Amino acid sequence: MTVATEFRWATGIDPRKPASLFHPFLEILAKSETMSKIRIAGFLAGSCCILLAAGCGNGAAFPTAQVSGQVLCEGQPVSGAMVYFEPLRSGDQASAMVGKQGFAFTDSEGRYVISTYAPGEGDGAVVGKHRVRVGRGDAECDCSMNEEVDLMQVEVKADTDNTFELVLKKASSRERMMAQRNQDLEDEE
Known part of the structure; x- marks a missing residue:
């Protein structure tokens, strides 16, 4: 089973479809047959954290x-x-x-x-x-x-x-x- 197939099975998202949010990144990852599910999950989690952090400001109001x-x-x-x-x-x-x-x-x-x-x-x-x-x-x-x-x-x-x-x-x-x-x-x- 390829990494792309495993990812599609685990998430329901087909990384080969351009409509996928992470398609360009997953395409690179999918080319490596030795990439494990853990690395893909880590990559996705890290990407989500970066996206969330980019939208968050200090939030503290000045007096x-x-x-x-x-x-x-x-x-x-x-x-x-x-x-x-x-x-x-x-x-x-x-x-x-x-x-x-x-x-x-x-x-x-x-x-x-x-x-x-x-x-x-x-x-x-x-x-x-x-x-x-x-x-x-x-x-x-x-x-x-x-x-x-x-x-x-x-x-x-x-x-x-x-x-x-x-x-x-x-x-x-x-x-x-x-x-x-x-x-x-x-x-x-």
Whole structure:
């Protein structure tokens, strides 16, 4: 009995069929008549472990703190804007993961509550320094909103009131023209 036949008998999978998940690997293994069932089982178990491990992350969430505030354009609240809090690396964290970006949409009063791990539930932003950006989202106002440009940098602290008023500057004619061009491109899609 060949190894391929033994494998097919033991698992019900025909390694010679291209539809088999491990076909390319089993074809190589099947060419060796001296390969034992134990080696094939070990190979499959190892392959499964590698596949499972590749999909698993650290899973540990960084500590967060409540963050809220209001977005204003010339003193008026901006509704429908997207607010981003992106953790910054600094000092000994220069090559380390410092946390996941938090975000929120502003309500009709321009108020926002940042969520990081539970979207829409206001679980806060990762404790530490952040770059803050405001994107247009569904907002319509004459102020500059570009999620690629930092509005400010802030520090989110544990066990304290992290309320930040985000005051947008009036958009230049060039920024308004670019925003209109981007909107036109989105409308074409």
